[in-house]
Amino acid sequence: MSRELHLLLLGNPRSGSSWRYPGVVNGPAAVLRSVIEAAKTAERGTFDAIFFADTLNYGPDAAWPHKSTEDFEPFTTVAALSRETERLGLVVTGSATFQAPYHLARQLISLDHLSGGRAGWNVVTSFARAAADNFGGAGVRAHDERYRVAAEALEVVLKLWDSWGPDTIVEDHAAGIYNDPGRIRVPGHDGEFFRVRGPLGAAPSPQRRPVLFQAGSSTAGRAFAARHAEVVFTGQGDFDRGREFAESIRGQARSAGRARPPLVTPSLGFVLGSTDAEAKAHEQTLFEHFIPEYQIGWLQEVDIDLTGADLDAPVPIAAFAESTETHRTALAGYRVLATRGNPTLREFLFRTVTAFGARVVGSPEAIADEIERWFRGGAADGFILGPSGIPGQLEGFVDHVVPILRRRGLFRRAYPGQTLRANLGLPAPDFPTG
Template sequence: MTDIAPRQLHLLTFSNTRSAGPWRHPDLDNSTAGVRKRLIEHVRTAEAGALDAVFFADGLNYGPPQTWAYKITEDFEPLTTSAALSSLTERIGFVVTGSTTFAHPFHLARQLLSLDHLSGGRAGWNVVTSFAKAAAENFSSRGVPDHDERYRIAEEFLDVVRKLWDSWDTDTIVEDRARGIFNDVSRIHVPDHHGRYFDVKGPLGAARSVQGQPVIFQAGSSPAGSAFAARHAEVIFTGQGTLDKARAFYRQVNESARRYGRSVPPLITPSLRFIVGSTEEEARRAEQTAYEYFSPEYQAGWLLEVEVDVTGADLDAPVPASAFPESTERHQTALAGYRALATDGNPTVREFLWRTVNGWGLSVTGTPEQIADTMQTWFESRAADGFVLQHAWLPGQFETFVEQVVPVLRKRGLFRHEYTGTTLREHLGLPVPPNYYRAAS
């Protein structure tokens, strides 16, 4: 009888430096060199803790003009940043965001597979459909397609990318030095794709990844987004603020994945914003510090991208009903989440904006044991398979998590003591996908 390995928690961490105010902290160096140094230290700390991956969100514009006065400049492009950081690390994975609305399949497929090879099989792609009008204006676009249309585009885009990634089979490279033949051309797959949205001949001139293909992440929670994730995602990044909602989402995704014939359902990794202290008092002091440096003006400007408008509102008055549109075709899930934050407990505008720093995900402030307790409850309740960690970028917060929370999780048998593999798939316990063309034959 084969022993079944115990289920293990997965931990990823956000690595973006753009945020709502912590740059104001006197101990932070906000020069380009300072931000670069902070990123390197963050990724090395994550690897020292044996975390699965660092996660780079992205926006293809600098944001609404209302945010510009309050916002740190250096928020490096994810693919370039990950390629640079991969050369300074050995095991940690890199999950980068790439748009199916404004990128082209051939170009993005090539970039992602290049990152995967350069990192030794440690790349993941966070598939996004991009809803910001300001982003569309940077790509000679006529506007943003409606919500469900964006997911139809994403379906075809992902299909093309997977075909391109598998242009070379595992036995295509023969490297026959005597005859001077490097590739067996009979084993090169040419996608020759002609669809509704894309025409791509191919092939992509690159060997297949050591992990098969980069890992597919996805963050959709709307009906169309959830269906897309259930069909295609290997890891789902989501914002779930309560245990009950998270458990319901987890069940829904697993049931949908089974209906689509998937034997391995996606891993579910909600966001977790933490503020940690050795004692409860220390944690509360850190939270107060984060609140002091938080910029409500920046956050109010950023929310304009999802049609939530509290700019100019009295920060100490209740959130006005007029802040939300009656309906939207572009970001249904986001609006529902922010509405819930604005009505739960009747917060002031300032309190509402503080809540939105973590979207509508889980937030925990406390000691290492208290944070570990929450994570364990969600994990064992099948509300999460792991978490994408988001911290306030206060000096020492992430280091404290790795030094104090991770050992608690290890002591409870929830998290690895060291890496047992070298690729992102191995960290996540995901199977290597079969070659696209062999699977289709």
């Protein structure tokens, strides 16, 4: 079968400055309506999944005055969406650093049951200091140690998901026996970071296992992704870096003995207009409404302090930390954004709204062309799409870009399967024997 393009939607409803774009209605009820609407629209466009990012904190203090409060908690949000949609995958972010593996395993398998096999887990290691402050305040763990913790957390989750096999439930009414005790696998995990006895009392879920997503960029992060992830998220600003990244992940996955490399789905922000000129006008609206102080607040998270700097002067590169152990990937990315084309500070801050991804501003054809270029050129197996936040952009994509992708034979006309795993073309792992 030929390769298939995959499309995911970044679902976080009120990221960045989008609460103040013209036409946006705020408040919890309106935001819930817009999330449901977005999920239904993505499903109408036969997208693989909606994805919710999460950082377990409200951001650095300097961002508080400028930030919407309606970025709902991912697991509960997708539980609601599972009742509003039928085929769309539901991918949540769960932190291997701060969320206990037992909780994660239980919530994810529950979600897989509730949704009829549409759950996915974005495994993150949580880099934010403000998140560490919400979980005991011992500070952010060293970068590579976070990945060792994540590997062990994942091992525990996988063991817990294996607790029940296909023939563990016997439901013998006469004998009063529901489960064959000889077929319950008790993890009994006793490792460096976690002690979890188990088992997890949950029947095998429709996908057998929720799909594993991950977004490592550093050496340790890429190694983790290449070994464990089934889909790799990434933010790569241009095609060449995108292809280099995808090839490195595929190569490392092969070296790790995987017959099938993970799918690579970079982020792609888009601003859509019926013509390129209309898209540029939308872009100007975004520029006029984004909040530079909000972006400055977030940059403090990665040790870049631009407080009080002149917004219309060149970027004061001296304010960038050289390289810190915890934020090396982010810092390198911001340095590229700050130096390419010598932007003013305000222009640089606008770029950071879509920091780690590719971006296209244009007509439906222009957006379809960019998707096709990355897909055919081996830089992407699909994309996480980030609509600009101006109302109507996702609908525009589904009504005008998706048909072009279909006509070009790049994208499906109907869902091929019932589960997220099937729609992504990923095999279900076998149960362990014994």
